[in-house]
Amino acid sequence: MNEKMLKVIGERNCYALANSKIKTFGFKNAKGLILNRCEGQIDTGKMMESLMILVRKNNITILTGITVTNIFDTGFAAIIETDIAEFSAKKVVVAINGFAKQLLNIKDVNPARAQVLITKPIKGLKIKGSFHYQQGYYYFRNINNRLLFGGARNLDIKGETSTDFKITAQIQKDLEKKLKHMILPNTPFEIDQRWAGIMGVGSEKKPIIKLVSKNIIAAVRMGGMGVAIGSIVGKEAAELANE
Template identity: 50%
Template sequence: MELSYWELKNWFTNVDYTIVGSGIVGLHTALRLRERFPEAKILVLERGMLPQGASTKNAGFACFGSLSEIMEDLKTHSEDDVVNLIEKRWKGLQLLRKRLGDSAIDFKPHGGYELFLKEDELGFSEYISKIPFVNEVLKPLFKADVFSKEIDRFGFENIQEYLIFNPFEGQIDTGNMMQALLKHAISADVLILNQQTVNSYLDAGNHVEVVVNDFSFKTKKLLFTTNGFANSLTKGAVKPARAQVLITEPIHNLDIKGTFHLDRGYYYFRNIDNRILLGGGRNLDFEQETTTEFGQTKIVQNKLEDLLKNVILPNQDFQISHRWSGIMGVGNSKSPIVSQLSENVYCGVRLGGMGVAIGSLVGTELADLI
């Protein structure tokens, strides 16, 4: 690409901080850097037309973990680790809401629910019995019981009699959130360039040489916020996880409101604009869904449609309007990686499918490493 003197001078000269990735983490990093360094030149590079991973492709759940997810995490993490992670997600949600405002992100506190399929009698009994224990563990953080049993009032079929309700959960409009974040960043004099791929970089000690497309420039600090695309950066500690999603056409008199979890969080659905948005199913084929390639597969899409027909919208006519996918970053640990990779290079990645909740906090923590 041939750059003019003006382009080089205004965008690629005397750059203090370069952030790779314009998603939730990247823009919160930029905003926090601007708070700390009012005069700094901050550049954000994004390889997609829009944020490439999951920031504009997620389901818009303002959640911090369903009961079954928390119980599964307790099997592989210490109780302190699980509580600390939930606290970070909760604080991240408050930071997101405070920074952008509930109106701008269309936050709706409808609460969250967890469903258990009819055939999952064993899992249902186990998780229901753990409600008092988990509530006690979380009480210091929320000052109230988080989970309770409720009779299904939504007309679902082929599920257990009770749903598990969480009054602290809500939903947002993902598109509105990202537009609001972008407006904040631009108004804070953050330079954002799309369709810019970082091919390589070299930490030279007093600066970082960054190769973008077919030219290079220097920056004092380089920060990666590429989440699901950070496998090579973290030596395999982050694995990509594709999430497939579909949404229905508007449904007349839709009476479903809230965010809903199913099968330990591997499926999730919600109401939006009189439609049902439903995603998940990577547990049907973990190997195939451990990919950075966008797209849909028959095995997952067929299962999503089956859940719509037989569980979520039984005896109702519906049409699928649209399908898409997003790339999350997961790993053996649910804790995000916020670390310094070399003298002038940093990363904030591995959000574990909780980017809406924890992304703002990870971005802030990343900026505060400098």
């Protein structure tokens, strides 16, 4: 993997066993923990705020709280049926990721729920960086002086193949146990929030960006990388719409 990363971003040793950090950060039973030195720590709240500013500056209207029930192509335009009204557009980009099958005839995208928790601020938190564990099924990072921890969908792949924004006791308990015994064994903490998000995954770790009919473009299957690749996927989808 390090060789592949060297070719792509020109950095050596992006991934390394986090052994040296085990003592520094006080981890316990953390054999096989991997530190990704090249991974950025984006504040996704600020990212979305910047996107909204850009959208408003360009006089683009955003409609929220509406469910699209059907999209079809007349050959001259795309028709978007919703729970409040029907719209038509010259071109439509459908970017609903893990929900793709609900509106598009696309087979190779499935929902993959991922559950997360975040601690309350921890005084003197030493952990800094982004860490991956157990084939990437677990991920944690600091956000200032809080610890964000997510994963464990490997414990119930079938149950987590869902578009339902729900958290489950099995996964939340496992996250909490690992947080207590592995990541923060000597530090008292309190959980502030827990939530779930839906990813779009398939047989390939590549997004689908394609015309599904003359006027409808799919830009889905972000495979857990949508924050990193979302803007380039959007650009490529827009180029398809403008062809």
